[in-house]
Amino acid sequence: MPNHRSISSGLLPLTLLLVAASYFLYSSEVMADMFGWFKRYDVHLSPEVKGRILKDGEPIADVEVYRELMHAKNYMEKTVTDSEGRFSFPEKTIRSREPGKLLGVEHITQSITADHGQTTYLLWRTTTTSTTPEKVIVEKLNHMECDLSDPEKLHHFTMAEHPNFTHNIRGICRWPDS
Amino acid sequence: MSTIPPKIASELADAVYQVRKPDRTGSYALEINPSLRKAFNIEPKKDLVIGETGGFFGLYTKKSGFAVIGEGQNRFRRDTVIAVRGSRTDADYLTNFDVGISTGTNNQSVHSGFEETFSSMRPVMEKRLRTRMDQVRGEHTIHCVGHSLGGALASLIADWVKSRFQTQVNLYTFGAPRVGLNGYALTNTARIDNHYRCTHGADPVPLVPVWPFIHAPTEGAGEYRLDSAEGISFPAHSMGINGTPGYRNTAMADDWSALKRQSTRFLNQPVRLRYEDRLQASFTNYWSEKLNAALITLLKDAGYYSVLAIQNTMSSALTFYDRLAKSLEKIADASTEFAEQTAGLLGHMLVFAGKAAVAVTKLTYQFIRWVFETTIGALNRCVKKALESL
Numbered sequence: 001m002p003n004h005r006s007i008s009s010g011l012l013p014l015t016l017l018l019v020a021a022s023y024f025l026y027s028s029e030v031m032a033d034m035f036g037w038f039k040r041y042d043v044h045l046s047p048e049v050k051g052r053i054l055k056d057g058e059p060i061a062d063v064e065v066y067r068e069l070m071h072a073k074n075y076m077e078k079t080v081t082d083s084e085g086r087f088s089f090p091e092k093t094i095r096s097r098e099p100g101k102l103l104g105v106e107h108i109t110q111s112i113t114a115d116h117g118q119t120t121y122l123l124w125r126t127t128t129t130s131t132t133p134e135k136v137i138v139e140k141l142n143h144m145e146c147d148l149s150d151p152e153k154l155h156h157f158t159m160a161e162h163p164n165f166t167h168n169i170r171g172i173c174r175w176p177d178s
Numbered sequence: 179m180s181t182i183p184p185k186i187a188s189e190l191a192d193a194v195y196q197v198r199k200p201d202r203t204g205s206y207a208l209e210i211n212p213s214l215r216k217a218f219n220i221e222p223k224k225d226l227v228i229g230e231t232g233g234f235f236g237l238y239t240k241k242s243g244f245a246v247i248g249e250g251q252n253r254f255r256r257d258t259v260i261a262v263r264g265s266r267t268d269a270d271y272l273t274n275f276d277v278g279i280s281t282g283t284n285n286q287s288v289h290s291g292f293e294e295t296f297s298s299m300r301p302v303m304e305k306r307l308r309t310r311m312d313q314v315r316g317e318h319t320i321h322c323v324g325h326s327l328g329g330a331l332a333s334l335i336a337d338w339v340k341s342r343f344q345t346q347v348n349l350y351t352f353g354a355p356r357v358g359l360n361g362y363a364l365t366n367t368a369r370i371d372n373h374y375r376c377t378h379g380a381d382p383v384p385l386v387p388v389w390p391f392i393h394a395p396t397e398g399a400g401e402y403r404l405d406s407a408e409g410i411s412f413p414a415h416s417m418g419i420n421g422t423p424g425y426r427n428t429a430m431a432d433d434w435s436a437l438k439r440q441s442t443r444f445l446n447q448p449v450r451l452r453y454e455d456r457l458q459a460s461f462t463n464y465w466s467e468k469l470n471a472a473l474i475t476l477l478k479d480a481g482y483y484s485v486l487a488i489q490n491t492m493s494s495a496l497t498f499y500d501r502l503a504k505s506l507e508k509i510a511d512a513s514t515e516f517a518e519q520t521a522g523l524l525g526h527m528l529v530f531a532g533k534a535a536v537a538v539t540k541l542t543y544q545f546i547r548w549v550f551e552t553t554i555g556a557l558n559r560c561v562k563k564a565l566e567s568l
Binding site: 042066068070074090106107109111113121122125126127128129132154159162164165166167168169170 | 195196199202203204207209210212214411416417418419426427430500
């Protein structure tokens with residue numbers, strides 16, 4: 001009996017502690033869940049990119065093309081154009097536990113550049129706050145015609161998802177409607 | 179005097195977030211809508227004002243706030259715009275219970291974190307603005323714009339510009355926190371020619387730091403409340419088009435008169451709370467403001483308000499809350515009536531902070547201070563999350 005007594009009296013504070021701890025844990029989790037703090041987010045940084053590099057209308061091979069994606073971190077990939085001047089990058093999506101730890105990561109900047117001779121050309125640069133694919137961006141990045149002899153231009157395309165606003169894209173690429 | 183429309187002001191506040199490290203071409207992203215392009219020439223290369231760390235890598239991640247200065251064109255040719263962004267460090271300062279208080283350029287008490295960031299930006303900004311002022315003679319308006327911590331910095335910049343240059347100054351903020359104490363708010367209200375303080379109903383950031391920090395403008399319809407949401411939700415702080423609701427969307431108007439104005443709700447109204455009614459409180463901005471007002475009312479009723487509110491010796495919020503808790507202990511001790519009013523306030527604060535189970539029994543300094551720490555802590559956690567998700 002004395003043995004039993006000492007166990008139960010030893011357990012009581014422990015039990016209380018556990019109850020209290022689980023209460024706090026539970027309540028803070030409920031709160032976190034309410035605000036979506038523990039969610040993991042899929043962040044779509046770029047759709048598939050397909051394009052062609054020309055100079056005065058002629059395709060050029062072996063041009064180094066880079067895709068830089070800036071979010072909470074920077075992601076850089078490189079490819080080289082084939083004999084028909086073609087290049088491509090796959091879709092890029094990252095999994096992020098939190099939307100971000102730094103100020104300003106609501107914004108995603110896509111920058112696509114090409115090196116030819118001594119010059120770095122800007123093919124495409126835009127910033128978005130969308131973490132899901134946007135229709136117009138998907139279409140434009142899938143058909144990039146970039147003539148290195150064209151000057152940089154700031155393009156404005158109406159957003160399909162938010163018709164009050166435009167995608168603002170800078171670069172030497174052209175599309176039939178630009 | 180000119181005013182920039184809400185849709186352009188909100189785009190500017192959003193656009194500064196685009197500027198990060200340069201890409202492989204060596205230039206910074208800053209691609210903007212045609213209407214903003216027509217109004218202001220914002221060329222990121224020459225117009226960046228950098229804070230104390232100097233380098234671009236530094237400013238994105240660490241200490242500096244930074245700004246883009248744009249020269250007006252067409253109907254804004256006599257105007258200059260300063261769009262500001264806050265920094266990571268400011269976010270830490272803001273959500274710390276122990277907010278530092280220092281003296282700003284108008285000799286009034288302001289948040290020391292914001293003041294520090296601003297003073298690091300000031301020399302470069304002064305040089306750039308001096309050149310611009312020599313260019314544009316006669317009537318000139320400088321528009322200061324910022325979201326969140328950038329809004330707090332924009333307020334300090336606007337105040338300083340007004341004292342430094344002969345010019346009209348307009349201030350446009352979106353989801354900005356409080357910047358200074360009563361003296362600062364009053365001076366700022368009087369100095370700034372036009373003040374557009376935009377908020378969302380559920381945005382937690384404008385609720386901090388809590389009293390004794392006060393928003394400017396201090397009176398009248400000082401606030402543009404851009405949606406009808408209640409409660410507190412950190413996504414409501416978001417600036418961008420894809421935010422819920424996103425200040426870019428709610429400020430999508432050509433004219434400020436199209437947006438709803440709200441008067442400074444409780445600031446000068448007496449609010450006395452009864453302990454029995456405490457369960458009516460909830461974690462909303464409505465109650466955050468009401469608790470502020472109830473605290474002020476109690477201090478006024480007990481004759482402690484002016485002693486506590488007008489403190490030039492104060493160096494931090496920590497010392498302030500220490501003194502406040504000590505004063506409340508004395509107030510509660512003075513009469514049954516004051517004890518009840520104090521218990522009413524503390525009871526509502528606990529329910530607000532999600533601690534309805536804690537009963538108010540002993541009105542000691544330790545307990546009162548703990549209630550303040552808990553309440554402010556609950557608010558700060560939400561603000562921190564709102565700032566991290568930007």
